[in-house]
Amino acid sequence: MGYVIKGETGDWELVIGLEVHCQVISNAKLFSGASTTFGAEPNHNVAFLDAGMPGMLPVINEKCIEQAVRTGLGLKAQINEYSVFARKNYFYADLPLGYQISQFDKPIVGEGTMILDLEDGETKEVGIERLHMEIDAGKSQHDQHPSKSYIDLNRAGVCLMEIVSMPDMRSPEEAGAYVRKLRSIVRYLETCDGNMDEGSMRCDVNVSVRKVGEEGLRTRTETKNVNSVRFVMQAIEAEAARQVEVYEDGGEIVQETRLFDSTTGTTRSMRSKEHAHDYRYFPCPDLLPLELPEGYVDNIRATLPELPDEKKDRFINELGLSAYDASVLVAEKEKADYYEVVAKGRDGKLAANWVITNLFAVLNKQGVSIQDSPVSAENLGKLVELISNDTISGRIAKDVFEIMIETGDDPEKIVEEKGLKQITDTGAIEAAIDEIIAANQDKVEEIRGGKDKMLGWFVGQVMKATQGKANPGVVNKLLRAKIMG
Amino acid sequence: MTKLTNLTLAEARDGLKSGDFSAVELTQAHVDAMAANTDLNAFITETPELALEQAKASDEKIKSGDAGAMEGLPIGMKDLFCTKDVRTTAASRILDNFIPPYESTVSANLKKAGAVMVGKTNLDEFAMGSANITSAFGSVKNPWGANVGKDLVPGGSSGGSAAAVAGELCLAATGTDTGGSIRQPASFSGIVGLKPTYGRCSRWGIVAFASSLDQAGPMTKTVRDSAIMLQSMAGYDVHDSTSARVDLPNFEAALSGDIKGLKIGIPQEYKVDGMPQEIVDLWKKGEDMLKDAGAEIVSVSLPHTKYALATYYIVAPAEASSNLARYDGVRYGHRAEGDLDSLDDLYMKTRAQGFGEEVQRRIMIGTYVLSAGYYDAYYAKAQKIRTLIAQDFEKAYEQCDVILTPTCPSEAFGIGENEDDPVKMYLNDVFTVPTSLAGLPGISVPAGLSEGGLPLGLQLIGRPFDEETVLRTADVLEKAAAFSAKPKMLEA
Numbered sequence: 001m002g003y004v005i006k007g008e009t010g011d012w013e014l015v016i017g018l019e020v021h022c023q024v025i026s027n028a029k030l031f032s033g034a035s036t037t038f039g040a041e042p043n044h045n046v047a048f049l050d051a052g053m054p055g056m057l058p059v060i061n062e063k064c065i066e067q068a069v070r071t072g073l074g075l076k077a078q079i080n081e082y083s084v085f086a087r088k089n090y091f092y093a094d095l096p097l098g099y100q101i102s103q104f105d106k107p108i109v110g111e112g113t114m115i116l117d118l119e120d121g122e123t124k125e126v127g128i129e130r131l132h133m134e135i136d137a138g139k140s141q142h143d144q145h146p147s148k149s150y151i152d153l154n155r156a157g158v159c160l161m162e163i164v165s166m167p168d169m170r171s172p173e174e175a176g177a178y179v180r181k182l183r184s185i186v187r188y189l190e191t192c193d194g195n196m197d198e199g200s201m202r203c204d205v206n207v208s209v210r211k212v213g214e215e216g217l218r219t220r221t222e223t224k225n226v227n228s229v230r231f232v233m234q235a236i237e238a239e240a241a242r243q244v245e246v247y248e249d250g251g252e253i254v255q256e257t258r259l260f261d262s263t264t265g266t267t268r269s270m271r272s273k274e275h276a277h278d279y280r281y282f283p284c285p286d287l288l289p290l291e292l293p294e295g296y297v298d299n300i301r302a303t304l305p306e307l308p309d310e311k312k313d314r315f316i317n318e319l320g321l322s323a324y325d326a327s328v329l330v331a332e333k334e335k336a337d338y339y340e341v342v343a344k345g346r347d348g349k350l351a352a353n354w355v356i357t358n359l360f361a362v363l364n365k366q367g368v369s370i371q372d373s374p375v376s377a378e379n380l381g382k383l384v385e386l387i388s389n390d391t392i393s394g395r396i397a398k399d400v401f402e403i404m405i406e407t408g409d410d411p412e413k414i415v416e417e418k419g420l421k422q423i424t425d426t427g428a429i430e431a432a433i434d435e436i437i438a439a440n441q442d443k444v445e446e447i448r449g450g451k452d453k454m455l456g457w458f459v460g461q462v463m464k465a466t467q468g469k470a471n472p473g474v475v476n477k478l479l480r481a482k483i484m485g
Numbered sequence: 486m487t488k489l490t491n492l493t494l495a496e497a498r499d500g501l502k503s504g505d506f507s508a509v510e511l512t513q514a515h516v517d518a519m520a521a522n523t524d525l526n527a528f529i530t531e532t533p534e535l536a537l538e539q540a541k542a543s544d545e546k547i548k549s550g551d552a553g554a555m556e557g558l559p560i561g562m563k564d565l566f567c568t569k570d571v572r573t574t575a576a577s578r579i580l581d582n583f584i585p586p587y588e589s590t591v592s593a594n595l596k597k598a599g600a601v602m603v604g605k606t607n608l609d610e611f612a613m614g615s616a617n618i619t620s621a622f623g624s625v626k627n628p629w630g631a632n633v634g635k636d637l638v639p640g641g642s643s644g645g646s647a648a649a650v651a652g653e654l655c656l657a658a659t660g661t662d663t664g665g666s667i668r669q670p671a672s673f674s675g676i677v678g679l680k681p682t683y684g685r686c687s688r689w690g691i692v693a694f695a696s697s698l699d700q701a702g703p704m705t706k707t708v709r710d711s712a713i714m715l716q717s718m719a720g721y722d723v724h725d726s727t728s729a730r731v732d733l734p735n736f737e738a739a740l741s742g743d744i745k746g747l748k749i750g751i752p753q754e755y756k757v758d759g760m761p762q763e764i765v766d767l768w769k770k771g772e773d774m775l776k777d778a779g780a781e782i783v784s785v786s787l788p789h790t791k792y793a794l795a796t797y798y799i800v801a802p803a804e805a806s807s808n809l810a811r812y813d814g815v816r817y818g819h820r821a822e823g824d825l826d827s828l829d830d831l832y833m834k835t836r837a838q839g840f841g842e843e844v845q846r847r848i849m850i851g852t853y854v855l856s857a858g859y860y861d862a863y864y865a866k867a868q869k870i871r872t873l874i875a876q877d878f879e880k881a882y883e884q885c886d887v888i889l890t891p892t893c894p895s896e897a898f899g900i901g902e903n904e905d906d907p908v909k910m911y912l913n914d915v916f917t918v919p920t921s922l923a924g925l926p927g928i929s930v931p932a933g934l935s936e937g938g939l940p941l942g943l944q945l946i947g948r949p950f951d952e953e954t955v956l957r958t959a960d961v962l963e964k965a966a967a968f969s970a971k972p973k974m975l976e977a
Contacts, residue, residue: 048587052811054580055567055589055690057725089807089855091832098810151815280855282864285696285804287726 003171004212005244011212012244015220016175016205016236017167020182021160022192023136023200024067030135030159031058031101038198042152050138050157052096057286064159065290067191068108068133069300071161074189074307075128077112081292085133089280094138094151102162104281107132108290114165114185115309116177117331121323126178127166136160155199161192167206167217172233179203179229180331184308188333196227203232205260207239209247219253223260223267235260239267311336319348328356334370341377342384351384358398362405375404383411395468396420424471426478432465433458433478447483455479489514490653491975494558494710497656501547501557508547508557512540512601515559519603519654522628522974527639527649529564529622530572531604539601546599555717556599561649561658564605565612565642566592566701567690571602575692576610576620579812579819579839589690590722591659591701598717603655607645610841611809612666612694615913617644618904619843627674627897628652628972632938637897640670640913646704647674653975657705657714661691663698664797665892665917668929671704672892672942675931675970677963678704679711680917682950683924684729686715687722693808695801696727698921708930708960712736715952731950739953740960745779747958750885754790755916757894764891764941767933771889771943774965775958785881785888789873793919796874798911799854799867800922805844806851812839846907875923882948887958890916892929892942916944926952928959931968940970 005012029036032047049056072079086104109131116124138156142149163182169175183194183201194201208220221243223235238260243253258267283289306314308330315326315336329339329352343351359380363373383400386392392400392415403414415421423429436458437444447454455476462475489511492500500506516533536559543557567573567585574580588596596602609619616638617625625644627637628651639648643660647670650658660667662680671678679702686701693699703714716736722728751772756765772782814820814835821834840848854863881888894915903909920927926949929942943962947955 051816053587053817054573054575054583054585054692054811055688057689059724059726087807089810091810091813091829093813093815093828096811096816098813099807278857280807280852280857280860282803282807282855282860285727286693 003173005209005240007244007248009248012209012240013212014170014236014240015167015208015210015217016169016171017220018165018169018175018178018206018232019204020163020179021202021204022071022163022182022186022194024064024159024161025191025193026061026063026067026159028061028063029157030061030064030133032157033059033061034157036158038200040154042150042154045154046156050096050153052098058101058284060287060290061159064133065108065292066300067159068131068161069292069297070189070304071163071186071191072109072112072131073297073301073304074185074191075109075112075114075131075163077128077131078110079292079297080106080108080110081297082106083108083290085284085287085290086281087284088134090277092137093149094140094153094156096138096153096156100134100137101284101287102134103132106289114178114181116174116181117312117327118173118177121327124174126168126174129164129166131161131163134160134162167208172236175205175236176229176233179232181308184331184333188305188307196229199227202227205232205235205239207236207243208253209240209243219255221253221256221258221267223258224270226260231260231262234262234265235267238265242267305333308336315348319343319352321348321352325352325356332370338370338373338377342381344381346381346384347388350388351381354380354384358401374408375401376408379404379408379410386411386415390422390424390471391415392420392422393468393472396422420469422471423466423469424474426474429462429466429470429474429478432462432470433475433482436461436465437482444483455483458483490518492656493706494555494656494713495707497558498555498713502552508540508543508601509537511557512536512559512603515603515655518652519649522652522654525626525628525648525652525654526623527607527625527645527652527654528561528604529574529576529607529620529645532571532602533604535571536601536603543599543601553597553599553717554713555595557601558599558657559601559603559655560595560714561604561606561646561655562592562602563608563643563646563659563661565608565661565692566659567692568592568602568605571605573605573692574622575612576608576622577812577839577841577844578621579836580692581621581819583818585690587690590687590724591691591718593690594720595659595714595717600717606643606649606658609642609644609666610844611692611805612642612661612663612699613805613843613847614641615665615669615910616898616900616903617641617670618900619841621841624900626900628974629675629897629939631973636900637939638673638900640673640893640897642666642670643678643704644670647671647676647678650674650676650704650706651972657703657710659701659718660704661694661699661701662917662921663694663700663801664921665914667702667704668892668917668927668942668944669913671929672931672940673897675940675968675972676704676706677708677711677928677930677959678702679715679928679952679956680920680926681715681719681952682729682926684727685719685926685950685952687720687725687728689722689724695804696808697804698801700921708928708956708963709737709740711928711959712740712956729950734953736952736956739957741957742961742964743779744775744958744961747780747887747954748885749775749780749782749958750785750881750888751782752785752787752790752881752888752890754787755890757915760891760894763935764894767941767943768889768891771932771962771966774962775889778961778965780958783885785884787874787877787881787919789870789877790919792870793874793922794911794915796867796870797914797918797922798850799863800871802847802851803855803864804851806848806855809840809844809848812836814839843907871922874919878919878923878925878946886948887954888946890944890946892916892944896935896937896939896941920944920946925949926955928955930959930963930966932962932966933968934970938970940968
């Protein structure tokens with residue numbers, strides 16, 4: 001059983017759908033040619049069209065179309081070769097045209113699917129309803145002047161992809177996994193940078209609740225512009241709990257837009273019902289319907305990179321990884337790329353262990369990204385190699401790794417300089433064993449008397465005497481032979 | 486010697502080339518005429534200094550052999566075209582002091598061809614009207630008024646341009662036609678008005694009324710002048726996604742005078758009830774003139790004509806309601822001052838103060854027909870009928886090459902007449918609107934005088950991007966009609 005809210009009147013389950021706005025990676029806005037550089041001075045990236053000047057007309061930026069199609073293909077979705085830009089009419093101070101150019105009943109991308117990677121390596125399929133393109137609005141700033149609002153139109157006209165899921169998710173965790181997976185896919189595709197803190201990925205959360213076992217959907221609310229995975233999960237939890245409470249108190253949920261307040265961890269109503277908008281959509285008469293030329297989609301398909309799902313399958317099937325390890329490694333393309341360098345021509349599982357357990361722990365602790373890893377993938381690969389070919393033991397490898405973190409040095413060099421090579425020469429090990437046996441005859445007798453566990457103590461002593469360099473397998477074998485006869 | 490203001494574009498062009506007069510002289514003559522006839526209210530903004538400066542530059546170019554196709558020719562620019570650094574109002578209070586930092590493609594094309602702009606002509610506010618009585622800068626008077634002893638409307642919305650050309654304040658002027666706004670005022674003012682195929686001229690920089698219908702075109706004294714001027718206005722523009730990527734033929738060369746064997750379609754449905762006999766007679770006269778020139782007359786059917794006006798008055802206001810949403814007082818133009826409770830209050834007061842009655846009426850109609858619950862019944866339905874109307878024409882052009890109709894159901898009427906009846910006012914466009922909905926080229930040619938002594942026009946409608954046949958036929962019709970009457974004001 002999944003996520004359930006235990007109410008006084010019974011168990012409730014969640015129905016969640018997400019609408020994620022992804023800012024398209026492009027040099028210019030969707031229709032005006034103005035720059036999209038992040039962090040420019042207010043109102044510096046503004047063409048006459050973006051400011052809604054009279055007589056200005058939109059012209060489609062083909063790069064944005066390509067990016068939308070690419071994203072659609074990455075979501076295994078239907079690409080519509082015929083789509084239409086519509087006007088969504090409403091008044092707001094940061095909407096200079098008095099309408100948003102968007103797509104309505106004929107979006108560029110139709111239904112698709114996405115596979116969520118859940119904790120414990122389980123997966124779940126979520127439907128994609130559509131992906132449509134639209135322009136962003138400007139930004140109103142209400143805190144710059146006591147009585148005036150300032151407007152920055154730098155974002156106005158920037159191309160967004162709105163990706164709408166089916167209401168297939170049933171827990172905050174699944175919603176979190178959805179956003180993470182979507183972010184992973186668009187980053188692989190290089191169609192959106194996925195930076196939620198810079199606003200290039202924003203999430204509208206649709207939540208309703210229903211009694212477990214109930215068919216059909218109850219009224220949903222839409223919580224707007226949630227800007228981190230953690231907040232998405234918190235907003236869902238808070239909103240679902242609120243809805244259950246309302247129902248259990250005999251109330252009704254109204255369809256409305258809400259805001260998530262991250263400081264209180266609660267949602268609150270944003271617009272009253274009386275102010276509900278009638279957007280008056282109609283096809284934008286300044287733009288002809290968008291018809292993709294023959295072969296266009298196939299040409300883009302041919303340039304798609306290996307996406308996380310395929311990569312994960314390959315890691316499982318060809319490199320022998322567990323589903324969990326594979327999903328951890330493919331979540332970010334840079335991590336997967338790093339891992340592949342480490343694992344190339346080597347033991348995939350051992351490589352995965354080192355990357356996930358040892359390296360990621362260090363990166364987390366230092367708070368650096370894989371791109372800034374103090375240990376290069378080539379060097380970590382060499383370390384794995386040294387373990388595999390018995391040059392050093394796993395134990396010694398940990399010490400070498402410590403040094404690598406400090407110095408960034410080549411492990412072969414470290415092993416050579418510090419003389420850490422594993423001793424597999426039986427003569428040298430035998431000498432050490434003989435010495436220890438001679439000094440601890442009483443303990444030898446105990447083992448011979450049946451205290452098998454004592455053998456471990458001897459192994460430890462030998463390892464200590466050889467500063468850990470002795471091959472533990474060889475030590476064990478020789479000890480057994482000498483003591484037990 | 487004829488007055489310089491009497492010349493046609495073609496004559497003036499040739500006179501400049503042969504050095505009979507200079508561009509400065511030609512421009513000065515028109516600047517003087519403009520100054521002497523401010524009572525027509527044909528211009529919202531006059532730019533005499535700029536014009537003379539440009540004319541001086543043109544003279545240099547003519548001397549050095551760099552003359553463009555419109556070099557040194559004084560024209561009026563409808564005040565719907567954005568002109569860089571020159572006030573552009575769309576005849577609305579809401580844009581009272583708007584000075585665009587950019588130039589519309591059409592006006593830029595004309596400028597590049599050497600045309601001299603004497604001023605920005607008056608129009609119906611945001612081009613919404615058929616009589617030029619909705620301008621925030623006052624009504625335009627038709628130069629023909631003196632002929633009948635009363636103030637007449639020049640037609641709309643390009644009424645200022647029509648009056649300026651008919652009153653010889655400039656050699657030619659630009660117009661825009663959404664449902665007939667070039668052809669109807671041309672007919673009322675005794676001049677030639679050409680609405681090209683939708684997409685022939687760029688809409689970039691033209692203040693939008695109804696985007697899927699708006700089209701710029703020339704308003705001139707002769708058909709030849711229209712051909713010359715269109716040549717410089719038209720062309721594909723990367724800045725307008727709806728502008729057509731089609732070759733530009735030589736329009737003037739199309740005026741061969743030969744229409745032998747050409748099939749002229751007469752749509753039966755245009756014979757509307759209550760059409761004045763003189764319009765019926767004029768139409769017949771036009772038919773005969775073309776027949777005499779060797780064309781063949783065929784009867785064609787445009788069965789959906791009766792729905793055209795209703796369709797137009799859904800589509801155009803719908804688009805207008807959206808296009809005019811940008812005039813909100815936030816970034817430029819008029820802004821309501823005083824006690825404002827909220828952002829909504831700012832919008833409401835700004836727009837109530839800035840927009841005139843007709844514009845408000847159309848915004849409300851447009852908002853209504855697009856609103857949820859009514860969209861399918863009105864807008865979606867209108868789009869379907871629009872397709873049927875376009876198909877009517879396609880079928881008709883299987884039988885004929887060009888269609889002949891009256892331009893308007895009447896002669897110019899008096900200022901103040903019909904004003905209380907918007908529906909009656911909308912009927913002015915009954916013959917021009919179907920062409921607009923189908924995006925076809927249409928031209929109005931002065932073809933005779935009414936019993937009252939006022940000009941009446943005939944309209945020729947062509948296949949898409951077949952302005953050549955339209956112009957060729959219009960040229961023949963013009964010569965046969967030999968319309969030579971002039972407004973009395975020009976007799977002095």
